[in-house]
Amino acid sequence: MTPLLPWLHDPLAELLRQRGHAWLLQGPSGLGQYELALALARTWLCEQPTGQGACGHCGSCHAIDVRTHADLCVLMPEVAMMELGWPLDEKSQADIEDKKRKPSKEIRVEAMRDAVGFAQRTSARGRGKVVLVYPAERMNAITANALLKTLEEPVGDVRFVLASEAAWQLLPTIRSRCIGYTLPWPATEKAQAWLAEQGVPAADADALLRAAGGRPSDALRQARNGGSPKGWALLPKAMARGDVAALADQAPRQAIDSLQKLCHDLMAIGQGAAPRFFDEADLPKPPSSLALARWSKSLAAAARTAEHPFNAGLMLEALVSEARSTLHSAPPRRP
Template sequence: MERDAVSAPWIAQQARQLAVQQGHALLLQGPSGLGQYSLALDLARTWLCEEVTPDGGCRRCASCHAIDVRTHADLFALLPETVMLELEWPLSEKAQKEIDDKKRKPSREIRIDAMRDAIEFAQRTSGRGRGKVVLVYPAERMNMVTANALLKTLEEPPGQVRFVLATEAAHQLLPTIRSRCLSHAMRWPADDEALTWLQGEGVPAADARVLLRAAGGRPEAALGLARAGRTARAWSQVPKAVARGDVSVLAECTPPQAVDLLQKVCHDLLAVRTGGTPRFFEPADLPAGGTTQALSAWWRDLATEQRGAEHPFQVALMLEALVARARSALHSAQP
């Protein structure tokens, strides 16, 4: 397994500031794509590092290496199983066996079994003597039972354990959990700072600015678009392709990603129709059709689709239906 990538400068800066904070629980919050997970992992690395530098974890000692290879005895990653697999964290033996035996699919929620394991971990003695860390991400994926189990631990924390919760939807967390954490709002980097970083990550300069706009100014989300194969040219063609009813424009999207993309098209069209400025696309990229009434109805329809997008009955049919409804809205005649 390769080491985790060096964090973006604005993430490293926040980690330096937060590493000296007192308290047993820290809540990192902000929109997706701002680096909550990266910051949470940087903090865990710094708190557990054996040779801490002024910039945080040294990335050379045995502790930092153990985090890189996902074997640190004093770090517990409390994530949904789908996210654990994506980020290369090992599942528990029981969970891995159930999935391997096809008894169930990886969970998109943080399961109560995993929470019980985290609580048991928090009560153990530190293996390396530098305390313990429980990293919870995305914290909004806890259901009510799981969240209440965590709440009891936050109310009476065992010694030598720190919790870092990272969320992209803080409003979905229990107010009692939020009240027991020191809260930190993720910093938005300046466009120039984000563009420099994106180019350093291998995104061509011609694509970086367009994809940063496509991601609403969120650099990690822009990098995700680039790594998914999006280019500036391909992105600019999306709205008119949707207006033509071209389903292939969503071919590489998961259902949630497809809904998100269509919401961006709809948002920008509504902005233009009401005298505003588009946020995700250039004005010339947008089709001419679509009444305000039809676009508003389409927006409400997409909001409904968003709630069930994680579990569609048939992905291909869902994508076809999404594009068909989009085309209908975009071809509504202007009065």
């Protein structure tokens, strides 16, 4: 059992006091939606639950730890299932191993139909059943509609917990049938202490948190992927030089995210506000609002194809070239 993130203890206790059959845990990435959803499922199914969560040592908790609980159905894209250690069904596993297809990046409608059948069966351990959906925004319209009927009229003792990092992408009919809960932002002190427990040097924690927009899990991911405060601070100047090597170790989606943060901070400075992701001393003078708006729109368009670029190398070169051009465009005129 992985310890619950420290800033999720109070939300878990609050959610356990609520009554209902479907919850939607929402908020930006890196706050722990999946961890909170799993902690809820563990507690609902636990044989000796407390007001603070699952006991961690009963047969139900062990079954979840080893990913074999008969009353828990986990719905995720196959890439997320494999990353988080959840087993695929036999046919999907065989198809992927035989190279018949790649793991899905969306929640497949076949998996949702299996979940609907699961919801209609009798509980195996007598503590009810739980369907966990994460990230819920990875349901397409067909998959979401397959879930909708069961959300409207749940059969038997089944509860649903949907976790999302982009809840606005869900169908309004899905959102309206769930109890919404927005995860709180962790206090800086708690986030820094947690990063230190994960082995991140104290000197780096604050800068990494800033680069991640205050999201501790994202900051930890950056640290484990080799990200450094120094490299982050040098990124704006590297983009102004057109240095592709500064983004060479990032996947297209990560590179676009980094550039969107740079664009955001330059927009903020241009309007007299403080930057969020970079130290103001590391940023160049912002170009015109029009140039930044065009860049922001272009980055948003690039993000839609980031997971399947035609050529990742050429895409990075194009992104850096556009960044350099924008940063060297004429600054706004002063009256």
